[in-house]
């Protein structure tokens with residue numbers, strides 16, 4: 067007797083890297099960044115309905131591997147993600163990721179997807195969304211420090227969501243800046259390649275730091291940062307890995323995603339446990355103000371939180387239907403008789419060759 071076919075629920079839609087790239091182009095990059103930002107904002111606005119925990123991190127001398135779970139009671143999602151700054155020098159990505167969304171009612175997964183591309187998109191959408199609340203009015207220039215994988219996505223989200231049209235790029239490795247200049251040449255920006263972080267931030271109202279280094283680095287020192295700017299500091303996202311001199315934190319109003327995680331991983335790991343921060347969900351629900359005046363330095367200490375990935379997974383689930391841009395994976399063993407896993411295995415013996 068041959069093995070029975072798995073039930074429909076056993077097949078899980080899987081979005082490969084190839085299909086994710088097709089989906090991005092089908093939807094359109096700008097449209098997808100703004101769409102993701104809406105989903106992320108919606109989930110920040112219902113913050114209290116989520117189970118929240120700092121991500122579970124396994125550190126090694128060269129990097130970190132993390133699991134990022136959350137649930138809103140109806141769906142459950144997690145992302146697997148790594149961070150290995152040395153990888154680039156070996157021809158590998160610093161950050162790779164995949165993720166899963168499941169139905170809380172029966173625990174069956176409903177989506178498995180690549181999330182390396184999706185992480186770049188959701189991180190950029192989050193930066194743009196936060197800057198919409200915090201950047202000074204009329205901001206049109208951004209310094210982009212660190213011109214690696216995330217940089218072009220960051221630039222495009224800041225354009226789509228905040229009206230940034232001038233970019234000042236800097237990376238310690240000029241090849242990274244050359245690459246970003248090439249990739250962004252026809253994206254409607256006025257581009258300037260800079261020779262230092264100091265030069266890059268001249269005239270910029272938004273400063274994004276997105277560098278990768280497994281150490282306490284000082285990409286920006288206190289004397290470099292003038293009044294009124296918005297700093298989008300997203301590269302420091304691990305214990306022992308920061309980008310800003312701590313004096314900047316004392317002068318700025320610091321905004322975070324989820325304080326228990328940010329105090330472990332963010333720029334504020336340099337500060338005392340009770341260092342005051344504002345949670346972005348409170349700004350987005352109008353419970354507390356974002357930017358209060360033109361001279362205030364706002365600082366988004368972004369480390370990336372599980373709800374943002376959950377929002378991204380929801381977005382993909384909702385935009386997949388009718389596209390054909392997925393494969394059905396035979397992922398779950400699902401015997402006809404739910405108590406007869408052994409029998410299903412035995413019946414499959416004839417098919418083993």
Ligand SMILES: NC(=O)c1ccc[n+]([C@@H]2O[C@H](COP(=O)([O-])OP(=O)(O)OC[C@H]3O[C@@H](n4cnc5c(N)ncnc54)[C@H](O)[C@@H]3O)[C@@H](O)[C@H]2O)c1
Nearest residue numbers: 160212214215216237238239242277278300301368369370
């Ligand atoms: N907050 C988030 O949600 C989030 C999401 C994704 C990635 N990240 C983090 O962002 C960082 C960058 O990620 P990526 O994928 O772009 O990495 P990447 O390795 O592709 O790029 C990092 C770039 O930083 C440059 N760099 C290193 N030190 C520098 C310095 N002192 N000054 C200027 N440039 C410097 C490198 O030359 C490289 O081009 C990583 O640390 C990653 O963990 C954060």
